[in-house]
Amino acid sequence: MSGHYIFVPKRDQVDGDSATWAGPKECLWEGPPHMFTKFPLHHIYGQFVPKDQLSHLSSFFKQALDITAASWSDLTNELAARRDEGCQDFAPIFDLYKYLHGMKAFAFVDNMR
Secondary structure (H helix, E strand, C coil): CCCCCEEECCCCCCCCCCCEEECHHHEECCCCCCCCCCEEHHHHHHCCCCHHHHHHHHHHHHHHCCCCCCCHHHHHHHHHHHHHHCCCCHHHHHHHHHHHHHCCCCHHHHHHC
C-alpha cells in the first residue's frame, strides 16, 4: 500500500506541528516522542485517545498497517538529521540516546564478549 492515508493529529504545544496525513513509511508505532524524521504514533495518539482504547489502535497500526517500533536505524537516521540541521537542543538528542540505550538490539554484544 502506498499513499498518505494515516491521519497524524497535531502534536503537543511544544512541537508546534500541525495535523497532517502520512504514509506508513513515515510512521513508527513506538519511538521517542520528539522525532521529526518519523511520526511516533503511540505518543501522538496517546495524547488524545484513552489508554484502554489505545491497545485497539496498537493492533490496527501494527498488524493491519505493519507499522513497527523504532529501530536502531531509525534512531541513527534521526540523530544524523538533527546533526545536519544543526540542532542545538540537547534534550531531544539525549532522549534519542536514552531510547537507543534501552533497546535490546545490542544485547547480543554482551554475549559475544
